[in-house]
Amino acid sequence: MSVGIGLNKSQTMIFVTFRYLPGYPLSTLALNLYLCRVTLSLKLSIRNMDYLILLYYCYTPIEEPEAFREQHHLFCLSLNLRGRIIVASEGINGTVSGLKEDCEKYMATLKADPRFAGIDFKIEESPKHGFQKLHVRVKPEIVHSGLTHIDPRKRTGKHLEPAEFKKMKDSEDVLILDVRSIYEHSIGKFKNALTLDIENFRDFPEKVKELEKYKDKKVLTYCTGGIKCEKASAYLLEQGFKDVYQLHGGIIKYGIEEGGEDFEGKCYVFDGRVIADINRVNPKVISTCYVCGVENDRMVNCANSVCNRHVPICENCGWEMEGACSAECKEHDEKRPYDGTGYYAKELNGYNPLKGLKRK
Numbered sequence: 001m002s003v004g005i006g007l008n009k010s011q012t013m014i015f016v017t018f019r020y021l022p023g024y025p026l027s028t029l030a031l032n033l034y035l036c037r038v039t040l041s042l043k044l045s046i047r048n049m050d051y052l053i054l055l056y057y058c059y060t061p062i063e064e065p066e067a068f069r070e071q072h073h074l075f076c077l078s079l080n081l082r083g084r085i086i087v088a089s090e091g092i093n094g095t096v097s098g099l100k101e102d103c104e105k106y107m108a109t110l111k112a113d114p115r116f117a118g119i120d121f122k123i124e125e126s127p128k129h130g131f132q133k134l135h136v137r138v139k140p141e142i143v144h145s146g147l148t149h150i151d152p153r154k155r156t157g158k159h160l161e162p163a164e165f166k167k168m169k170d171s172e173d174v175l176i177l178d179v180r181s182i183y184e185h186s187i188g189k190f191k192n193a194l195t196l197d198i199e200n201f202r203d204f205p206e207k208v209k210e211l212e213k214y215k216d217k218k219v220l221t222y223c224t225g226g227i228k229c230e231k232a233s234a235y236l237l238e239q240g241f242k243d244v245y246q247l248h249g250g251i252i253k254y255g256i257e258e259g260g261e262d263f264e265g266k267c268y269v270f271d272g273r274v275i276a277d278i279n280r281v282n283p284k285v286i287s288t289c290y291v292c293g294v295e296n297d298r299m300v301n302c303a304n305s306v307c308n309r310h311v312p313i314c315e316n317c318g319w320e321m322e323g324a325c326s327a328e329c330k331e332h333d334e335k336r337p338y339d340g341t342g343y344y345a346k347e348l349n350g351y352n353p354l355k356g357l358k359r360k
C-alpha cells in the first residue's frame with residue numbers, strides 16, 4: 001500500500017490516493033496516514049507565518065531620549081508595530097511584532113541610523129501579532145539593574161556567538177551562569193547552569209557575593225536576548241572575576257543558530273507566546289505542574305489578576321482550576337475567565353495608541 005497526498009493550487013482541497021500492495025500491514029497504513037496529517041498541519045502552519053517577533057537592544061548614546069521617543073513612537077505606529085520599547089540615554093531595548101514587510105522596514109531603518117549600526121535583531125516567525133498594544137517609554141536604564149554607573153560600551157564580558165558558546169560550555173573550567181529570575185529559569189535553562197534565587201534582575205548584584213568560589217573559573221553568562229548579560233558580565237568583571245563571557249543574542253539566538261542543544265525546558269518570553277521552544281536537538285522537560293506535580297512545561301499566568309503568578313500548570317489542572325494556581329485564587333473575585341491559554345492580555349479599555357505623544 002502506498003499513500004500519496006497533495007494540495008491543489010488554492011490549497012483548499014486535499015487529495016489522498018491509495019495503492020494496495022499485497023502483504024502490506026494495515027498498521028503501517030495508519031502510521032502513514034498519521035504522518036501525512038502531521039506533515040500537512042506543519043505545512044499549513046508554516047504557510048501562515050506572516051508576522052515576525054523581533055527582540056533587540058543596543059547600548060548607544062541617545063542625546064534627547066524624550067524627543068527620540070516621540071519620533072520613534074510615531075514611526076512604529078506608521079508600521080503598525082506593537083510591543084514594548086524602552087528608550088534611555090544609554091540606548092534602546094525592545095520587543096515588537098508586526099507583518100514581515102513592516103518589521104523588515106523597521107530593522108532596515110534602525111540599522112541605517114549610525115547610532116544603531118551595531119544592533120542585532122533576534123527574529124522569530126509568528127502566525128500573529130505577539131502584542132496587543134504599543135508602548136514606547138523613556139526610563140533611566142534600558143534594563144532595570146540599578147547598575148547605572150556601568151557602561152557596557154566601555155567594559156563588558158567577551159561576547160560569544162552561539163557556536164562558540166556551544167563549544168565552550170562543557171569545559172571543566174567553565175561556570176555557566178543564568179542571570180535571569182526564578183520564574184524564567186524554573187521553566188528552562190542550560191544543562192549544568194547555575195541559577196540564582198532572584199525575583200528580579202535588580203537583585204543580581206547582591207547575589208554575586210555568593211559566587212566568590214567561582215572566581216577562578218571562566219564564567220559564561222546568558223539570558224533571554226543578551227541584554228541583561230551586558231551589565232551582569234560587566235559587573236562580574238568589576239567585582240574581580242577575571243575571565244567573563246556572555247552569550248551574544250541570548251537563548252533566543254542560540255535556539256535559532258544552534259538548534260538550542262542542551263537547553264533544557266523552554267524559554268520564558270515577554271510576548272503573547274509566554275514560552276518559546278528553543279531546543280530542536282535534545283529537548284527535555286524540567287518543570288512540573290504547580291498544582292499536581294506532574295512533569296509539565298505549559299507556562300501560564302494565574303487567572304487571579306491580583307496573583308498573576310507565572311507558573312507551569314498542566315492542561316488538566318488548567319481546566320480544573322479554571323486557570324488559577326491555588327484554591328484561594330480559584331475563588332478570588334478578580335479571577336479572569338480562563339480560555340485554555342493562561343495568557344491574559346492587559347485590558348485594552350482606554351488604550352490609545354497615540355497616548356503619550358506631544359504632537360497629536
Ligand SMILES: [Zn+2]
Pocket residue numbers: 289290291292293294313314315316317318
Ligand atoms: Zn497538573
Ligand SMILES: [Zn+2]
Pocket residue numbers: 302303304307308309324325326329
Ligand atoms: Zn494564583
